[in-house]
Amino acid sequence: MARRPLPRILSNGSAQLARSRELARTAADSATDVLHPLITITRGLRRLASAGRRRWAATPKDRRGTLLFAMASLVLVVALAPYGPLLAVVTLMAAAAWQGRDRTPRAPEGPDGPQAERLKSLYEALVPYFSTAEDPEPLFAHGGDWQKAFSEYAFDDTGRITELVIRYPAYFTDGEPESRARIEHLLSAKSGRGREYHFGWDEEGNRLTVRVLAPLPTDIAAQPFVTAPGETVLGFTDPTRVQRTLPLTHGAHGEERRDVPPVVWRTGVRSTEPHLLVLGQPGSGTSTLLRSIALQALHHGDVVIVDGGDTGEYACLTGRDGVLAVECGLTGATTSLEWAAHETERRLIAANRAHQAGDPPPEDTRRPLWLLLDRPTAFTHLAAADGRKDPQSLLQVPLRHGRPANVTVVVADQLDCFESLAEPVRQHTRARVVLGAATAEQLTAVLGAPPHTTPVDQVPPGRGYARLGAGPVHRLQVPATPDPYDDATSDAHRQAVLDLLPPRTTPADEEPQRLEPEPAEPVTRPVFVSLDKASTRKAPAVPVAAGTEAPAEEGPADEVSATAASKEPVPAEAAVAESSS
Ligand SMILES: Nc1ncnc2c1ncn2[C@@H]1O[C@H](COP(=O)(O)OP(=O)(O)OP(=O)(O)O)[C@@H](O)[C@H]1O
Numbered sequence: 040m041a042r043r044p045l046p047r048i049l050s051n052g053s054a055q056l057a058r059s060r061e062l063a064r065t066a067a068d069s070a071t072d073v074l075h076p077l078i079t080i081t082r083g084l085r086r087l088a089s090a091g092r093r094r095w096a097a098t099p100k101d102r103r104g105t106l107l108f109a110m111a112s113l114v115l116v117v118a119l120a121p122y123g124p125l126l127a128v129v130t131l132m133a134a135a136a137w138q139g140r141d142r143t144p145r146a147p148e149g150p151d152g153p154q155a156e157r158l159k160s161l162y163e164a165l166v167p168y169f170s171t172a173e174d175p176e177p178l179f180a181h182g183g184d185w186q187k188a189f190s191e192y193a194f195d196d197t198g199r200i201t202e203l204v205i206r207y208p209a210y211f212t213d214g215e216p217e218s219r220a221r222i223e224h225l226l227s228a229k230s231g232r233g234r235e236y237h238f239g240w241d242e243e244g245n246r247l248t249v250r251v252l253a254p255l256p257t258d259i260a261a262q263p264f265v266t267a268p269g270e271t272v273l274g275f276t277d278p279t280r281v282q283r284t285l286p287l288t289h290g291a292h293g294e295e296r297r298d299v300p301p302v303v304w305r306t307g308v309r310s311t312e313p314h315l316l317v318l319g320q321p322g323s324g325t326s327t328l329l330r331s332i333a334l335q336a337l338h339h340g341d342v343v344i345v346d347g348g349d350t351g352e353y354a355c356l357t358g359r360d361g362v363l364a365v366e367c368g369l370t371g372a373t374t375s376l377e378w379a380a381h382e383t384e385r386r387l388i389a390a391n392r393a394h395q396a397g398d399p400p401p402e403d404t405r406r407p408l409w410l411l412l413d414r415p416t417a418f419t420h421l422a423a424a425d426g427r428k429d430p431q432s433l434l435q436v437p438l439r440h441g442r443p444a445n446v447t448v449v450v451a452d453q454l455d456c457f458e459s460l461a462e463p464v465r466q467h468t469r470a471r472v473v474l475g476a477a478t479a480e481q482l483t484a485v486l487g488a489p490p491h492t493t494p495v496d497q498v499p500p501g502r503g504y505a506r507l508g509a510g511p512v513h514r515l516q517v518p519a520t521p522d523p524y525d526d527a528t529s530d531a532h533r534q535a536v537l538d539l540l541p542p543r544t545t546p547a548d549e550e551p552q553r554l555e556p557e558p559a560e561p562v563t564r565p566v567f568v569s570l571d572k573a574s575t576r577k578a579p580a581v582p583v584a585a586g587t588e589a590p591a592e593e594g595p596a597d598e599v600s601a602t603a604a605s606k607e608p609v610p611a612e613a614a615v616a617e618s619s620s
Pocket residue numbers: 257319320321322323324325326327328348350500501502516517518519520521522527
């Protein structure tokens with residue numbers, strides 16, 4: 040059957056639409072210019088008519104007859120006088136043009152007194168940084184002309200600078216981060232602290248643009264985000280660097296709708312940043328971000344949570360469909376992570392066999408598996424004190440080989456524990472988030488690049504910066520996703536989180552095998568038990584600590600199965616070698 044080509048508007052619709060919009064805008068501008076006198080006269084006639092109406096209404100009824108008679112006489116005289124009608128029309132048009140003129144007061148040219156004073160003091164403060172003794176014609180000199188250096192400026196209602204374009208001499212070392220940082224620090228201090236500034240360095244044109252950034256919205260609560268599978272919303276940012284927006288509800292009760300630019304992190308086999316590291320000061324919202332990620336991950340995948348903080352902040356997820364484990368103890372954490380390492384290897388081997396047989400990857404290797412670790416360094420200290428294996432060491436396989444196996448690792452910890460994180464964690468987490476107050480040095484150390492905005496001292500919880508791989512550093516506000524079991528949580532936020540939780544498939548009191556007191560003996564080999572919820576979707580078996588008896592009602596005891604027992608772990612290196620052969 041012959042195919043008809045798509046109409047042009049559908050094939051290159053967006054370019055054509057943009058062109059049409061541009062044409063329409065130009066035509067409208069030209070028409071406004073041409074019709075400007077007509078518009079002014081019409082506006083004037085309207086004003087004259089309404090003035091006449093007001094006058095008529097204000098005239099007492101007994102005098103209206105006299106007024107009417109005077110007007111009729113005037114009309115008669117004008118009509119009978121030579122050129123009378125013509126002169127009357129010209130006079131009326133002139134009066135209408137005068138009445139219809141644009142009366143909005145013109146903005147004063149240039150800054151007023153205090154504003155000029157502010158700009159001058161800023162100029163003087165910059166002199167030592169932007170001048171040298173050898174410069175014969177310095178752009179910056181004490182007592183010099185600030186207007187030559189500041190080509191554009193804008194102020195807010197309180198008289199503080201909101202935008203400034205600074206020309207600087209070509210010899211200023213704008214390629215050196217230290218030189219930039221000195222200028223940025225000075226400008227943010229002199230222009231008013233407590234606000235966030237964006238600095239745009241145009242190295243080619245020797246221009247620095249300083250802009251005050253509006254605070255990011257803090258009233259966005261957890262909600263279903265419109266994203267594709269494999270996309271996770273970390274939070275929201277400025278519209279300057281992100282083109283895409285998400286339709287969101289916000290406000291105390293989700294009563295308003297708005298499109299907001301998100302920071303979207305892509306995971307899975309094609310991701311270039313398959314694992315995430317979140318760092319922050321205590322109370323900055325790292326657990327909240329993990330909870331937000333877990334709720335999104337549960338749409339398409341399974342989740343294992345390891346909570347070194349042991350504050351019960353993930354209790355709401357226990358027993359939910361897709362949540363394979365919520366571990367708060369060292370033994371449980373170790374067992375789960377051992378299982379996760381074996382599961383990664385199993386997936387790699389299964390996918391490799393399928394590749395070799397020319398089949399698509401098996402279904403049970405494709406469902407995303409998420410390992411979410413909150414404060415794993417707490418377990419590192421415990422394990423060291425107990426002479427046991429550091430659970431972080433078990434992350435090596437999921438981190439190195441997780442991407443093709445659809446295994447994603449998210450680690451959250453405190454900023455000052457950065458050095459205590461295991462080398463593979465620091466090496467393989469190319470997506471990074473820093474929440475809460477942090478110095479420029481800390482941000483650069485974690486993100487690998489300084490943000491283009493000034494960090495502020497006081498930030499709301501969930502505020503920070505995100506960087507995906509080698510991309511730009513984004514400001515970030517995490518959606519409020521509080522612990523619904525926390526008394527301090529507002530009803531609206533509690534309900535928002537509860538609405539996103541998957542149904543309970545395992546009663547909460549059947550879960551504690553993973554939360555039970557730890558056995559005296561360290562676990563060396565995990566035993567796998569298939570829980571109903573895992574087996575129904577052909578998800579991997581869930582680990583139970585060796586030496587811990589599975590409760591009778593937990594699942595078929597005979598499912599502590601030969602298959603599972605026979606799943607002797609294959610080293611990841613072997614699996615990878617096999618897959619590449
Ligand atoms: N994005 C956010 N919006 C609103 N409130 C938030 C946000 N993130 C965190 N909070 C609030 O801040 C408080 C601390 O959050 P959270 O427990 O997630 O921080 P944390 O970094 O994990 O702290 P800790 O290390 O002490 O557990 C909580 O009351 C939480 O509800």
